[in-house]
Amino acid sequence: MPETLPVTEPYRDARQQHEAAMMGMYIFLGSEIMLFGGIFSVAAALRLAHSPEIIQASHALHFGIGGMNTAVLLTSSLFVALGVEAGRGGKANAAAGWVTAAAVLGLCFLAVKAYEYRLEFSEGLLPVPGVQSRYVTGVQHLFMDLYLVATALHALHLTIGVVLLATLAVQTARGAIPVPERAIVLITAGLYWHLVDVVWVFLYPVFYLAR
Amino acid sequence: MSETATERVSYLRAGHSLKSWLLTTDHKRIAILYVLSITFFFFVGAIAAALIRLDLLTPAGDLLTNDGYNRAFTIHGVVMVWFFLIPSIPNTFGNFLLPLMIGARDLAFPKLNLLSWYIYMIAGLFTVFVLIAGGVDTGWTFYTPLSTMYANGNVILAASAVFIVGFSSILTGLNFIVTVHKLRCPGMTWGRLPLFVWSIYATSLVLVLATPVLSITLVLISLERLFGLGIFNPALGGDPLLYQHLFWFYSHPAVYIMVLPALGVISELVAAGARKPIFGYQFVAASSVAIAALGFFVWGHHMFVSGQSAYASAAFSFLSIAVAIPSGIKVYNWTATLFKGHISLDPPFLFAMAFIGLFVFGGLTGLMLAMLAIDVHVHDTYFVIAHFHYIMVGGTVSAFFGALHYWWPKIVGRMYSIVWGRLAAIFIFLGFNLTFFPQFLLGYLGMPRRYHVYPPEFQVLNVFSSVGATLLGAAYLMPFIYFIHSLRYGAPAGDNPWGATGLEWTTPSPPPKHNFDSVPLVDRPPYDYEVEMEGDNA
Numbered sequence: 001m002p003e004t005l006p007v008t009e010p011y012r013d014a015r016q017q018h019e020a021a022m023m024g025m026y027i028f029l030g031s032e033i034m035l036f037g038g039i040f041s042v043a044a045a046l047r048l049a050h051s052p053e054i055i056q057a058s059h060a061l062h063f064g065i066g067g068m069n070t071a072v073l074l075t076s077s078l079f080v081a082l083g084v085e086a087g088r089g090g091k092a093n094a095a096a097g098w099v100t101a102a103a104v105l106g107l108c109f110l111a112v113k114a115y116e117y118r119l120e121f122s123e124g125l126l127p128v129p130g131v132q133s134r135y136v137t138g139v140q141h142l143f144m145d146l147y148l149v150a151t152a153l154h155a156l157h158l159t160i161g162v163v164l165l166a167t168l169a170v171q172t173a174r175g176a177i178p179v180p181e182r183a184i185v186l187i188t189a190g191l192y193w194h195l196v197d198v199v200w201v202f203l204y205p206v207f208y209l210a211r
Numbered sequence: 212m213s214e215t216a217t218e219r220v221s222y223l224r225a226g227h228s229l230k231s232w233l234l235t236t237d238h239k240r241i242a243i244l245y246v247l248s249i250t251f252f253f254f255v256g257a258i259a260a261a262l263i264r265l266d267l268l269t270p271a272g273d274l275l276t277n278d279g280y281n282r283a284f285t286i287h288g289v290v291m292v293w294f295f296l297i298p299s300i301p302n303t304f305g306n307f308l309l310p311l312m313i314g315a316r317d318l319a320f321p322k323l324n325l326l327s328w329y330i331y332m333i334a335g336l337f338t339v340f341v342l343i344a345g346g347v348d349t350g351w352t353f354y355t356p357l358s359t360m361y362a363n364g365n366v367i368l369a370a371s372a373v374f375i376v377g378f379s380s381i382l383t384g385l386n387f388i389v390t391v392h393k394l395r396c397p398g399m400t401w402g403r404l405p406l407f408v409w410s411i412y413a414t415s416l417v418l419v420l421a422t423p424v425l426s427i428t429l430v431l432i433s434l435e436r437l438f439g440l441g442i443f444n445p446a447l448g449g450d451p452l453l454y455q456h457l458f459w460f461y462s463h464p465a466v467y468i469m470v471l472p473a474l475g476v477i478s479e480l481v482a483a484g485a486r487k488p489i490f491g492y493q494f495v496a497a498s499s500v501a502i503a504a505l506g507f508f509v510w511g512h513h514m515f516v517s518g519q520s521a522y523a524s525a526a527f528s529f530l531s532i533a534v535a536i537p538s539g540i541k542v543y544n545w546t547a548t549l550f551k552g553h554i555s556l557d558p559p560f561l562f563a564m565a566f567i568g569l570f571v572f573g574g575l576t577g578l579m580l581a582m583l584a585i586d587v588h589v590h591d592t593y594f595v596i597a598h599f600h601y602i603m604v605g606g607t608v609s610a611f612f613g614a615l616h617y618w619w620p621k622i623v624g625r626m627y628s629i630v631w632g633r634l635a636a637i638f639i640f641l642g643f644n645l646t647f648f649p650q651f652l653l654g655y656l657g658m659p660r661r662y663h664v665y666p667p668e669f670q671v672l673n674v675f676s677s678v679g680a681t682l683l684g685a686a687y688l689m690p691f692i693y694f695i696h697s698l699r700y701g702a703p704a705g706d707n708p709w710g711a712t713g714l715e716w717t718t719p720s721p722p723p724k725h726n727f728d729s730v731p732l733v734d735r736p737p738y739d740y741e742v743e744m745e746g747d748n749a
Contacts, residue, residue: 009236009316009317009321010310010315010316010317010318010319010321010390010394011394012730016393016394019393020319020320020389020392020393020394023388023389023392023393024319024320024323024385024386024389027384027385027388027389027419028381028385030419030420031381031385031419031420031422031423032423034419034420034421034422034423034424035423035424035426035427036427037423037424038423038424038426038427038428038431038457039427041457042431042442042453042457045450045453045456046442046448046449046450049448049450050448053448127438127439127440129438137448138441138446138447138448139447139448141441141447142441142442142447142448142449145438145440145441145442146440146442149430149431149434149440153427153430
């Protein structure tokens with residue numbers, strides 16, 4: 001690591017500091033996987049208990065919209081990876097540009113998701129009090145509830161990611177995060193973004209496709 | 212300011228303003244912040260316990276209403292589990308000692324460490340608010356459908372408190388793991404790590420991997436209570452047992468979060484108390500990791516009578532019994548370490564002896580509970596209560612006091628009264644047994660947990676238990692008094708009052724802010740107590 005900045009308190013050298021930051025982020029992502037793991041195990045348990053009704057319920061979801069959003073997110077991950085590479089190469093403006101593009105795609109995902117929720121709301125599929133629901137069965141109600149919780153939790157993570165990437169893009173462009181010396185900030189933020197993508201890559205088939 | 216001028220100033224004197232404490236990133240000061248805050252919550256939980264024991268003095272349940280009793284045992288459980296036991300040893304002694312023991316200047320992420328304390332305090336304020344708002348009546352387990360449909364207490368507030376404190380657990384665990392991996396000083400190989408570090412490391416793995424599952428489960432029950440989500444509601448096709456699976460997937464490993472650090476403390480105390488190298492170092496170290504790993508696969512033993520499949524019960528029973536192997540390795544190796552040792556009877560080592568006895572008793576009754584047939588008989592009785600209090604209170608709290616008596620001279624630089632320390636250890640041991648041994652008998656005779664009106668024939672044993680609790684409570688206050696006394700009047704402790712090995716004893720007492728003047732170099736195995744006498748390691 002060609003790191004010229006002073007090493008902060010507990011570390012002896014820059015390499016040690018870099019390794020600790022990477023490891024800290026990987027462990028954090030491990031705990032995130034366990035968080036979503038709880039949701040996935042609930043989804044698995046419900047499917048085992050009510051397979052035919054769940055399959056029927058999943059037909060109500062708009063898998064085309066979800067598919068488009070999958071493409072949007074995967075592209076954003078590519079942009080983050082390019083931004084990280086630019087940062088490691090010391091190209092601050094290119095890094096800021098790619099990271100901004102990824103954050104914009106994240107916003108696109110959220111906008112499409114909001115549109116999709118609106119569509120489902122108008123179809124009477126979301127569990128909103130005071131709205132006439134059109135569930136065929138109790139299990140469909142249950143499935144849509146779990147879908148809403150899972151995708152909303154994912155959207156919350158993505159929102160945090162968008163804010164994170166946007167902040168880092170501004171700081172990188174301004175030189176507040178000098179690259180390549182502090183590229184580790186971009187690398188760890190990028191890892192978080194990729195994980196949020198990977199979670200979607202599992203949510204999409206579990207709710208939309210496995211029918 | 213010059214480096215030499217500040218070199219020997221202890222961490223306690225490195226700044227006197229409130230700000231220098233509340234915004235500190237020094238792991239030792241953060242440990243002190245935790246000691247003060249968990250002591251407060253220990254008192255909160257203890258007051259609830261006192262109400263419970265007072266109420267159980269008579270079979271009629273005269274003191275509290277039914278609802279008041281439910282709220283008392285719930286707050287006792289919630290506060291003691293999440294605000295005392297889980298952070299007790301890791302966040303105080305782990306914070307203070309981990310960097311010192313591995314020759315580091317601080318934890319890997321000092322700011323994150325401070326953030327973790329603030330999160331803990333915010334969660335604590337939530338808990339205090341739950342108390343002020345009238346409490347919660349579900350028990351610490353928040354079982355559905357009681358918690359989601361019927362309970363009339365502040366379930367969501369209490370769940371929020373536990374949800375928030377989870378972030379503190381995760382961040383602390385993450386910090387410890389990275390510190391152990393990346394900040395060991397030269398020569399501090401994995402095979403030379405103090406056993407306390409091994410146990411904190413194993414605990415941290417569980418903290419990071421189990422806590423998020425509880426977090427999402429608490430979110431689900433809160434949403435179910437607020438919006439009728441249905442995941443645990445059979446009317447919509449949901450499953451209340453699914454809640455129990457998710458809850459115990461966290462909460463059984465959480466038992467090991469509570470006891471593993473205690474096992475690490477005892478390994479340190481036994482070696483120092485016997486003045487011998489620990490017997491079978493590798494096995495004791497590996498058994499911590501084995502307990503942590505096995506702990507993830509035994510949750511179903513809480514559900515033997517919930518109607519899960521008999522095959523699942525058999526598998527969970529077998530795996531639960533398997534936990535006895537690494538636990539047994541520890542106890543046998545401590546015993547072998549004590550064998551022919553020059554055993555000191557100073558207070559920390561008395562606590563260690565008490566721990567071993569109580570842990571064996573708690574562990575053996577745990578084996579009984581892991582048996583399918585016995586569990587049917589004693590499930591949800593005082594037998595279970597007595598079992599886990601032997602592990603959690605007899606075990607973890609004894610180890611906490613042992614650690615406090617052992618490292619107190621290092622932490623504050625002064626000695627406390629050895630005589631009073633010995634008396635406290637003996638009274639805590641006696642008070643504990645008088646409180647909880649009768650509960651084994653009560654449970655075996657059929658007294659259920661969580662009832663405050665009981666048949667009169669159980670009264671004698673309940674009175675024994677309540678008298679014991681009074682003795683135990685008084686004994687817990689003794690260290691409180693002589694420790695505060697020692698702060699001002701205690702004799703200076705010196706760097707290494709117990710003549711122990713370990714890097715933490717090579718620093719001044721109390722240690723300077725930066726821990727070590729120069730990066731230490733380790734060239735010896737751990738616990739090399741006999742090296743100087745026999746010269747077998749040149």
